Amino acid sequence: MKVPIWSEELNKGNQPDILFWVGCAGSFDARAQSITKAFVAILNKVGISYAILGAEEMCTGDPARRAGNEFQFQMMAYQNIQLLNGYQIKKIVTACPHCFNTLKNEYPELGGHYEVIHHSTMLQQLIDEGKIVLNENGAFKGKKITFHDSCYLGRSNQIYDAPRSVIEALDASLVEMKRCKSNGLCCGAGGAQMFKEEEKGTSRINIERTSDVLASGASVVASACPFCNTMLTDGIKLNEKQEEIKVLDIAELIAQSI
Amino acid sequence: MEIFQQILFGIALVTAVYFFSKRMSLIRKLILLGKEEDLHDQSFQRWKNVFLLALGQKKMFKNPTVAFLHLLVYVGFIIINIEMIEIMIDGLFGTHRFLLGLIPSLYSFLINSFELLAALVIVACVIFLVRRNLIHVKRLWSNDLRGWPSKDANIILVVEIVLMMLFLKMNAADTLLQSRGVGDYSNHATGNFYISSLLHPLMNRFSIETLVLTERICWWLHIFGVLGFLNYLSWSKHLHIILAFPNAYFSRLEPQGKLKNMPAVQKEVLYAFQPEMATAGTNDQNPSSFGAKDIQDLSWKNLLDAFSCTECGRCTAACPANQTGKMLSPRKIMMDTRDRAEEIGSKINQGIDWKAENRTLLYDYISEEEIRACTTCNACVEACPVSINPLDIIVELRRYLIMEKSSSPQEWTSMFGNIENNFAPWKFSPDQRINWTKEST
Numbered sequence: 001m002k003v004p005i006w007s008e009e010l011n012k013g014n015q016p017d018i019l020f021w022v023g024c025a026g027s028f029d030a031r032a033q034s035i036t037k038a039f040v041a042i043l044n045k046v047g048i049s050y051a052i053l054g055a056e057e058m059c060t061g062d063p064a065r066r067a068g069n070e071f072q073f074q075m076m077a078y079q080n081i082q083l084l085n086g087y088q089i090k091k092i093v094t095a096c097p098h099c100f101n102t103l104k105n106e107y108p109e110l111g112g113h114y115e116v117i118h119h120s121t122m123l124q125q126l127i128d129e130g131k132i133v134l135n136e137n138g139a140f141k142g143k144k145i146t147f148h149d150s151c152y153l154g155r156s157n158q159i160y161d162a163p164r165s166v167i168e169a170l171d172a173s174l175v176e177m178k179r180c181k182s183n184g185l186c187c188g189a190g191g192a193q194m195f196k197e198e199e200k201g202t203s204r205i206n207i208e209r210t211s212d213v214l215a216s217g218a219s220v221v222a223s224a225c226p227f228c229n230t231m232l233t234d235g236i237k238l239n240e241k242q243e244e245i246k247v248l249d250i251a252e253l254i255a256q257s258i
Numbered sequence: 259m260e261i262f263q264q265i266l267f268g269i270a271l272v273t274a275v276y277f278f279s280k281r282m283s284l285i286r287k288l289i290l291l292g293k294e295e296d297l298h299d300q301s302f303q304r305w306k307n308v309f310l311l312a313l314g315q316k317k318m319f320k321n322p323t324v325a326f327l328h329l330l331v332y333v334g335f336i337i338i339n340i341e342m343i344e345i346m347i348d349g350l351f352g353t354h355r356f357l358l359g360l361i362p363s364l365y366s367f368l369i370n371s372f373e374l375l376a377a378l379v380i381v382a383c384v385i386f387l388v389r390r391n392l393i394h395v396k397r398l399w400s401n402d403l404r405g406w407p408s409k410d411a412n413i414i415l416v417v418e419i420v421l422m423m424l425f426l427k428m429n430a431a432d433t434l435l436q437s438r439g440v441g442d443y444s445n446h447a448t449g450n451f452y453i454s455s456l457l458h459p460l461m462n463r464f465s466i467e468t469l470v471l472t473e474r475i476c477w478w479l480h481i482f483g484v485l486g487f488l489n490y491l492s493w494s495k496h497l498h499i500i501l502a503f504p505n506a507y508f509s510r511l512e513p514q515g516k517l518k519n520m521p522a523v524q525k526e527v528l529y530a531f532q533p534e535m536a537t538a539g540t541n542d543q544n545p546s547s548f549g550a551k552d553i554q555d556l557s558w559k560n561l562l563d564a565f566s567c568t569e570c571g572r573c574t575a576a577c578p579a580n581q582t583g584k585m586l587s588p589r590k591i592m593m594d595t596r597d598r599a600e601e602i603g604s605k606i607n608q609g610i611d612w613k614a615e616n617r618t619l620l621y622d623y624i625s626e627e628e629i630r631a632c633t634t635c636n637a638c639v640e641a642c643p644v645s646i647n648p649l650d651i652i653v654e655l656r657r658y659l660i661m662e663k664s665s666s667p668q669e670w671t672s673m674f675g676n677i678e679n680n681f682a683p684w685k686f687s688p689d690q691r692i693n694w695t696k697e698s699t
Contacts, residue, residue: 003695022691024682033694052695055688058681066634067670068549068656070520072677074527079681082531105516110524151635156515182640183320186578191634195683196669199631202583209578 003040004051006087017049019089021103023096024059025226031233032226038255039095039119045258046131050093056083060102063192074110077102081112095119095251097152097225098190104157118153120163120224120250127169127254138257140170145253146177146218148209148232149184150225163224166250170257172220177212185209187223187231194227210235213245220246222253260352267349267481274485281492284607285565288599292558297508304507307645312506317643327382331418334379335499338425341372345481355446366448373429373453376422383415383422390415397571402590407495407569414496421483428476429454430461431469440466443473498568502644505566508559509645514636517653518557523548549657552618553599556654563646564595573638573648584631588638588648594623595651620655629655630667 009016020043026036043050061076084092092114094100104116126132145167153159160181167174179185188198188205198204210232213221221236223229226249233247297304310316315332318325347356358365390398390411403411433450435443450458461469491497529536550556573588574580580587598619605612620626629652638648659665666674673683680687 001695001698003692005692024684027691027694028682028684028686033697036694037697052692054692057691058688059677059683061677063673063683064677065517066653066656067666067673068653068658068660069666069674070523070548070657070661071527072674074520074523075530076677076681078527078531101513101515105513106519109519151633151637152515155636155640157513183576183637185581186633186635186637188578188633191632192670192673193633195673196667198582199579199584199586199627201579201631205578205582205633208582 001037001040002044005054006051006089007054007056009051010087014049015088016051017091019084019087019092020050020052021092021094021096021099022052022057023094023099023226025230026095027057029226029230031230035095035226035229035249035251038249039251041255042123042126042132042251042258046126053083058083060099060107062098062102063195065102065106066190067192077107077110077112081107081110084112084114089114091115091117093117093119093122095224095226095249097150097157098227101152101156118157118159118162118224120153120159120166123166123250123254124162127166132254132258134169134254134257138170140172140220140253140257143172143220144175144216144218145170145172145220145222146175146213146216147180148177148187148213148221148223148228149181150223150228151184151186151190153224154184155182163222163250166254167222170253175216175218177216179212185212187225187228189227189231194230204235206231206235207238210239214239214241219244220248220253222248222250224250264350264352270482270485271346271349274488278489278492281489284603285492285497287606288553288603289558289561289565291554291599291602292556292561293554295557295559297510297559300511303511304509307506307509308503310506311509311643311645312503315643317641320641327385330375330378330382331386332499334375334382334422335418337375338372338379338422340368341425342484345477349481354442355448358446358448366451369429369448370451370453373426373451376425377453380419380422383419387412387415397575400571400574400587402571402574402587402593403569407593410494410496411569413490414494417483417487417490421480421487424476424480424483426454427457428473428480430457431464431473431476434458434461434464435466435469435473438466438469440470495567495569498566498644501562501566505562506645508562510559510647510650514639518650520548520657547658548661549659550651550654551620551658551662553595553602555658556595556619556651560595560647560651560654561599563648563651564592564599566644567592567596567646568644569593570643572641572643573646576637576641578633578635578637579631584628585625586628586631588652591624591628591648591651592646595619598623620658624655626659626665629659632656 004016006016006019022036025032058080059076060080061073064076065073092103094103097118100116100118103114123132147163147167149160164174185208186205187209213232213236221232223232229247229249236242236245236247315325315329318328344355344357348354389395429451432443433448433455436447461472464472491499547555553561569589571589577586577588602612632649632652634649636649676683676685
């Protein structure tokens, strides 16, 4: 698929308006790659001037910092900020709440000042502005969809409404889980838990969260974070409900409805 | 006789205030063992937090029933303390019902309101005792609270009930004495009060002497109780009624997802990439160690948090790791931090060099396994009604383990290796970053 790369655009004499920060999950994880592709399809369709960093992008350092490895975080932050500032990047959109949080909240005091928006906010804006036109009889019309709040989007950055209004734009019926918004339960991946086994316990966090999904009666659980997506997909599979309940990113919901 | 009572009252008051101040100054000293952290900016926003979170108890109202009961006890506590002003004046100057002479038209209304609140406080405290000891609400009946903490909670509730009952019984005896035309009491006739008069049938057969004795004993026990409770709370989880206010004022105003920066590490990394900056920089003193293994490595706000904690367990109830049976409990993190600070406090009082002893918050109180289970989801921070941040402490302890001890789970070691070599937490080379663009949609 056609994806503009920042350095190549510069060589062609173009300075794109927005950087799409893909993130490591969006780049390497097979499931998250389809989220990335769905979002790119939307960007291409709307005709937004954007580019990705391609091979020059590096981990923001979020998992290293949360594991306690501040040295590694600072190394990654330094290199990324040098690159972003060198390209004079002003605005960044990302589909990963962890990258979003780090770029938006943690890079400024290290010298990286950008306007950072999460893809859920951007999708909401594009819908509101009429730039994304959804099919009259979309695949999700009337479907029961529940939204799982990512900790780093919700509690960390108070973004609760944008992803929900995207779902509502699909004419779907949005149902809430018993723990939602500021009381939302974590999927279990944050704080670098994604990269290690859980500590000893009586259950797994994604299984606990999946029970909320099942109780909601929704046939689609929407997420706005590649890590939540992985955790919930695993949880649904463990319950052998993968035929009845789909785990989809809000970008995928939109991409399938235009 | 009168003057003897006044002197006794004065001595009790001064003694109570002396010990309370001494205790509070030790707590202040312990909090200031923590590292410097400037939290004095944006004073408007900070005062707003004091009014909304501490005074207004905004976060309590996530659970309206419990919030309402708590509000009764809280409002009762504050308003009935107006009555303490009168008790102080009466006690020190040997007067009786001083405010009656000052505001005769309002007095009856005032005391009736106090009595109503006292009754409501009793009801709320009884419900709280039932929730704790009979219904066994999970967060109030967990392992964190075994032993002293659960006893502490019950003592507080029982003392509050007793104090309120003494106040009501005192008024009941007083108004009965008025109706019997006994000297000083009928000279300060207030008429019956709604709630305390309900106790009259129980006391009607008392002689005048017994009634006077009852009134005096209740008055004295009430005041001794209040002064004693003032001192007790400084040793107890109940300290939150004072520290919730400064804690709300000094709560962090940044987005919850932002972790505290480590400028020393930032500088070291800068010098590694741009060595020419190192010579230009001043000779900054690097910290002796990174992260925290004991309370003096934490910030003073972390320690204020620990002393402000009333062990309600909303954080632990919201914690995903705790809900799935992991060892981590954010409440325990706060209780451990306070317990460690208290241990150091008693060492200081005994003149023991606590730094020479080989005891630390990490290892002796909090284990590696506990802090490794955290997903940094901020549910504990969000849940706390008094702006305590357990996550901050967890992250500082993690930093110590990784940066000072190089202790990390095997999978994290691989992750660090991948980030270092491939710039991604997984084992993929940077070239593979754009492989997805080469596929069809």
